[in-house]
Amino acid sequence: MSLRLLNHPLAEHLITHLRDKTTKPVLFRNLSYQLTLLLALEATRDLETVEKNIETPLATCKGRVLARPLVVVPILRAGLGMLQPFQDVFPDISVGYIGLERDHETAVARNYYFKLPSVRDARTLVVDPMLATGGSASHAISAIKERGAEEITLVCIIGAPEGVERVRQDHPEVPIVLGILDAGLNDQKYILPGLGDFGDRLYGTHA
Ligand code: PRP
Ligand code: URA
Numbered sequence: 001m002s003l004r005l006l007n008h009p010l011a012e013h014l015i016t017h018l019r020d021k022t023t024k025p026v027l028f029r030n031l032s033y034q035l036t037l038l039l040a041l042e043a044t045r046d047l048e049t050v051e052k053n054i055e056t057p058l059a060t061c062k063g064r065v066l067a068r069p070l071v072v073v074p075i076l077r078a079g080l081g082m083l084q085p086f087q088d089v090f091p092d093i094s095v096g097y098i099g100l101e102r103d104h105e106t107a108v109a110r111n112y113y114f115k116l117p118s119v120r121d122a123r124t125l126v127v128d129p130m131l132a133t134g135g136s137a138s139h140a141i142s143a144i145k146e147r148g149a150e151e152i153t154l155v156c157i158i159g160a161p162e163g164v165e166r167v168r169q170d171h172p173e174v175p176i177v178l179g180i181l182d183a184g185l186n187d188q189k190y191i192l193p194g195l196g197d198f199g200d201r202l203y204g205t206h207a
Contacts, residue, residue, distance in 0.1 A: 001168045002175040004042060011038055015157070015180050019195045025204040029081060032129065032202065035157055035179055036085040043125060043155045043177040044070075044090075066092070071119050071149075075100050075128035075140050078199040082127040082155070094122070098143060100136045107189035109136040111143070119149035126152060129198045131159035131178070132191050134166025141171050157198075158182055160191045 017023055018031045049064035072086045073079075076099040087093060099113030126140050137154055144152060154167060157179040167176060182191050190196070200206035 001172045003164060003181075004175065004177045005181060006035075006038055006042055006177075006179045008038060011035060011179055014038075018157070019193065021196065023201075025202060028201050032081040032157070033085050036082040036127070036155075037089065039082075039155050039157070039177055039179060040086050040089050040125075043153050043175075044123075047123065066090075069094065069118075069122040071096055071117055071122045071124045073098055073116065073124060073126050073140065073144060075126065075136055076113060078130065078202060079128045081198070081202045082129060082157070086125065086127070094118075096124075096144075098140045100139060102136065102189075104188075107133055107135065109139050111139065114143060116144065116147055119144060119147050122149070122151075124149045124152045125155055127155045129157040130191060130194070131156040131163035131167070131176070132185055133160075133189050134163035134170075137163065137167055138170040141167070141174055145171075153177060158191055158194055160185050160194075 014031050014035045048067040050067045052063050052065045054063050070090055070093045072093055073096040074083045076097055094117040096116035097113060100109040100111055102109050124144055128137055131137055141152055152174050154174055154176045159178040159181050162185055164176060182194055184192055186192050
């Protein structure tokens with residue numbers, strides 16, 4: 001399993017503002033968009049390409065184009081905050097959805113929705129901003145594998161070592177691309193220092 005981090009000053013800048021508890025949902029969504037653009041590029045730097053002959057206005061030349069379909073699967077609901085940048089950057093991308101919600105007492109994720117396009121020959125990117133215990137991500141990856149996906153990458157904004165370890169154990173072949181690796185989890189299984197509940201901050205739903 002490989003773990004790649006966004007080692008970039010712009011990523012640090014964006015994450016710092018994202019963490020700030022005074023950041024309002026409108027800016028929070030904007031920062032999430034920008035960070036996900038960086039993550040989308042990092043997570044796809046090894047995409048396969050094939051040769052293609054084209055004609056420019058001046059000459060013929062050989063170029064390269066993406067070889068395989070791309071599927072992005074946001075884990076609802078917070079993962080929706082990472083969907084648009086993938087759709088904006090990649091010309092040809094299909095979207096699947098998996099709805100998972102952590103129980104507030106046990107932090108174990110419950111599946112309430114699952115709709116997936118064909119993933120058999122595709123490169124599948126599972127996107128969820130927070131990798132805490134890793135239960136949600138591991139569950140999503142298992143469900144997508146059951147549909148025949150062979151090449152999956154997990155893309156998250158903030159991860160905890162516990163979540164990375166869980167995915168490493170359950171799905172050792174799945175690379176993880178993170179914006180940043182935080183220190184750990186608190187008693188309620190929230191990431192520290194983290195940014196709180198991503199879904200609530202994205203949608204302005206906290207009490
Ligand atoms: C959050 C987050 C992940 C999950 C991470 O979702 O978006 O899906 O928690 O935690 P884990 O690694 O311990 O499983 P949440 O369950 O709060 O649902 P929401 O996206 O609907 O807010
Ligand atoms: N889900 C979140 O939104 N934040 C955390 O810190 C952990 C899980």
